Amino acid sequence: MRRARPGALLLLALGLAACPEDPQAPARRARAAESPSEAPPPWAEPWRPALVACAPCHERVFREWSESAHARAWTDRNARQSSREFARVECRACHAPQAVLATGLDAIAVEREVQREDGVHCLSCHGLSRGEAGVAALRDLPAAPCRPRRVEALATNALCFPCHEPRQGTLGEFARSAAAARGELCSTCHFPAQPGRLGRSHGDWGGANERFVRTGLRFDCRIEGAELVVALQNLTPHRFPAESRSRALVLRVEHFSGAVEHRSFRRPNEDESQVDERLLPDERRELRFALPEGASPARVEALMKSFPLQPDAAAFVLGRWP
Numbered sequence: 001m002r003r004a005r006p007g008a009l010l011l012l013a014l015g016l017a018a019c020p021e022d023p024q025a026p027a028r029r030a031r032a033a034e035s036p037s038e039a040p041p042p043w044a045e046p047w048r049p050a051l052v053a054c055a056p057c058h059e060r061v062f063r064e065w066s067e068s069a070h071a072r073a074w075t076d077r078n079a080r081q082s083s084r085e086f087a088r089v090e091c092r093a094c095h096a097p098q099a100v101l102a103t104g105l106d107a108i109a110v111e112r113e114v115q116r117e118d119g120v121h122c123l124s125c126h127g128l129s130r131g132e133a134g135v136a137a138l139r140d141l142p143a144a145p146c147r148p149r150r151v152e153a154l155a156t157n158a159l160c161f162p163c164h165e166p167r168q169g170t171l172g173e174f175a176r177s178a179a180a181a182r183g184e185l186c187s188t189c190h191f192p193a194q195p196g197r198l199g200r201s202h203g204d205w206g207g208a209n210e211r212f213v214r215t216g217l218r219f220d221c222r223i224e225g226a227e228l229v230v231a232l233q234n235l236t237p238h239r240f241p242a243e244s245r246s247r248a249l250v251l252r253v254e255h256f257s258g259a260v261e262h263r264s265f266r267r268p269n270e271d272e273s274q275v276d277e278r279l280l281p282d283e284r285r286e287l288r289f290a291l292p293e294g295a296s297p298a299r300v301e302a303l304m305k306s307f308p309l310q311p312d313a314a315a316f317v318l319g320r321w322p
Contacts, residue, residue, distance in 0.1 A: 043146045047114040050121040064203040073119030078246045094163035099127030109162035168243045177237030177281040210316045219302045219319025228289040234279035246307040254299045
């Protein structure tokens with residue numbers, strides 16, 4: 001695991017003394033001082049940064065989350081470029097959502113207008129409606145400071161719906177997969193259980209984790225007559241590559257002559273008329289490349305790119321042949 005962000009951990013070590021607050025925070029504190037018995041705890045206020053709301057008691061989970069795509073949802077370079085620095089307002093809600101349990105699990109998320117730099121933070125998934133006691137959890141712990149209480153939806157794919165279905169279609173893809181037939185969930189892979197500890201990992205189990213992405217694709221090659229046959233097997237329960245229009249699966253075929261062929265699979269942009277050729281859930285697909293008579297390719301690579309024009313040398317290598 002990469003190190004957690006130094007700034008966040010420094011603040012944690014200093015007792016959270018320098019955490020940024022929204023402009024209304026001083027007024028809130030003044031009101032709380034006047035009526036201390038009515039002051040809500042930090043974890044009950046979604047304008048609080050995760051560093052203040054949850055990290056003091058959940059340091060390990062905070063460290064994991066700090067390295068995740070959820071934590072980077074608002075600050076990620078690709079997200080900011082593809083959204084034109086979030087000038088595309090329709091992108092904002094899922095990159096800085098309010099508590100989805102409060103805004104509804106059957107509709108797109110609602111934008112959080114404060115602490116956007118936290119991206120999809122703790123209270124985006126664990127926060128409850130204003131006035132409800134405690135936070136959403138997989139079990140009841142009434143004696144804990146934040147009073148976790150079991151919320152059934154937290155253990156279902158429905159929790160993922162507001163950000164991953166209305167514009168992405170991922171849950172619909174999952175519903176038709178072999179994983180769904182086996183009774184698995186999104187969290188089976190993206191929030192995996194960890195040996196020797198309660199709860200699940202909140203780390204970077206997504207498209208930016210090279211080792212994790214490799215587990216989603218099987219890659220084989222063979223020669224048949226004058227053709228190279230490349231077989232790709234999608235091992236995930238959703239399209240591969242998933243969701244983001246910036247990601248691309250690229251086959252690179254280099255011949256001994258020096259000629260190089262590329263075949264790209266990505267989600268088309270909204271203004272493109274091309275067909276979406278990404279691999280369907282569980283799909284096995286064979287691609288054929290003509291070879292000069294008596295020749296064989298020097299190298300074949302399956303590459304995952306963060307954006308289509310990323311240089312081949314900077315991409316994840318998911319498979320290589322021979």
